[in-house]
Amino acid sequence: MSKVVCFGEIMLRLQPYNYERFIQAERVQFSFGGAEANVAVSLANFGVDIAYVTKLPSHMVGQAAINSLRRYGVDTSKVVRGGDRVGIYFNEKGASQRPSICTYDRAHSAISEAKKEDFDWESIFSGAEWFHFTGITPALSENVLEICKEACQVAKKKGVKISCDVNYRSKLWTKEAAREAMTALSEYIDMIIINEEDAKIVFGIEADKTDVNTGKLNKEGYEEVARKLMEQFRFSEVAITLRESKSASDNDWSGLLYDGKECLFSKVYPVHIVDRIGGGDSFAAGLIYSLLKGDTGRKALEFAVAASALKHSIEGDYNMVTVPEVEKLAGGDSSGRVQR
Template sequence: MSKVVTLGEIMLRLSTEIGQRISTAQSFLSHYGGGEANVAASLAQFGHSVVHATKVPDNLLGTTVIQQLRRQGVDTSAVLVGGPRLGTYYLETGIGSRAAKVIYDRAGSSFAQISKNEWSSELLSDAEILHLSGITAALTPQWCDLLVELMEMAHQQGCKVSFDVNYRGNLWSQEDAGTALTKLLPHVDYCSAGKLDAIHLLGIEPCSESEDELVYYYQAIKEKYPSIEGLYSTKRLVHSASSHELTGTFWQAGYYESSTYKLDPIVDRVGGGDAFSAGVLHGILTGMSPQELIEFATAAAALKHTVCGDSNQFTDKEVTAFLMNKSGAISR
């Protein structure tokens, strides 16, 4: 299988039990994860050789992060040790009509304090894809510049760049995100971005026709950033915090859409988008047809919603079996 490098921050997630608020919780469920690390774990489950680059403190929390990555089959040789702390966030788990709520406590983390490239060019040696996200660009202006440097390094070594816009309103404004994306997207080959990203971050005029509107947005993004070879995102119809309908979309010289999965009940939504991104990258790396790719990626995302924790716990064979058996409620 292929070598992939992912780079991004890993944090400690402290979640309330269902029905509990942060203000009244007596205990929290703990998980470790981050968007790029979740993609790494999924791709390792799918059989790829995956290196995750990050930085963690020299304490028990940092050691636990490294141990978890290794248990998931991820190469930790590019994990740097140092700095003051591991970033944390609190998740108030939603239920019914009450949505989940996130509170970040990540300022000054070991990863966020990186201001220049601390990895050698060997990080990307023989890698086919480097996967990054907008969450990292949101941390500091220095990180945005560093991502551009890493993207350029990747292309110099013949490595493709995958980028998930992954906009988080709690981290930066739409204006700041849009400015950063004008620097980043010219260096991207595969991009996870949807309708709202196109309108609010990339300055694309809203589509006047509801039919085939995603085709319009994908084509507009491609015209604005011609280096992008493939675009993908999910359409999510939310009935309640624990009941969604999920459809995957992919554009590569044509528009492709997956079957729709009814996710009810959702065990843990965190990391569902990362499992989807990993499924897309797996399809690209293994030469799947666009339709096969989007069906696999959406099935992987649907399965992630059925387990606790931030990352996918299913192999490519399990995802394929789930897809072929049409397990769960699927509408076409």
């Protein structure tokens, strides 16, 4: 019986080796990933009973996607089989002043063409305590948006806590469509996870004196963003990831957690990036894990930010770290010295 349920799309990730561009690459490496799948793997690595829900074809690529989750202990028994396609994304890793670029090929994927009757949410949420999805999933199609609404309604009825990482993707839907859909879904969401850009684009809430392109952040402005989100939607927690982007290779990384009474800011980590995809997902997983085990807001925030800082050092979507490794960094050991 799984404590946490994640729902979304797992995709095949294709990427040139090292930092090559696609126009120069002669071979590519493949792996699997996707926002909610990344959260599921992180939670499994932390020892949480976690189930991942999606729809995948019965062919060998769909099976390979399932196997990529099973190897880390994710429960895939609730995955629906059917459809023809596994979504693909092509990732070109950036470096220095050249940004990373993601190109999607996910139209008509199995999950995007799923129907409401594919998922028995009453059964899926049996014994669950937490449900997590992202704003990417309802962006896949109108029918998946309706599936998300039904999942949220059943979870809310059963007393399951709901978290959502807004994760706006301009290549999937317009900001107007995102605002309408996410405003409606926010009626059910307990904990919202968001970054500075998405707060502005999706909800029209902007931090003062902050420019994401120059990497300058204003803490007071973000506290106001969290307060406005809480007032508008009555979330139980608002979490904001704070990325000060100096280049594609080097960022400062931190986070904020607001519970309606106290606004907490984490320590700031300077990160030299190996792979930034999945950074926000590892932050979400860290928060879910820590709050589930009863940690206070401060401890949960520091665990989440440390987990996501470590993710930036790991190739691929999935965060391959353990609880002791995260706790060591959160406790102040950021030396990176060889462990013998």
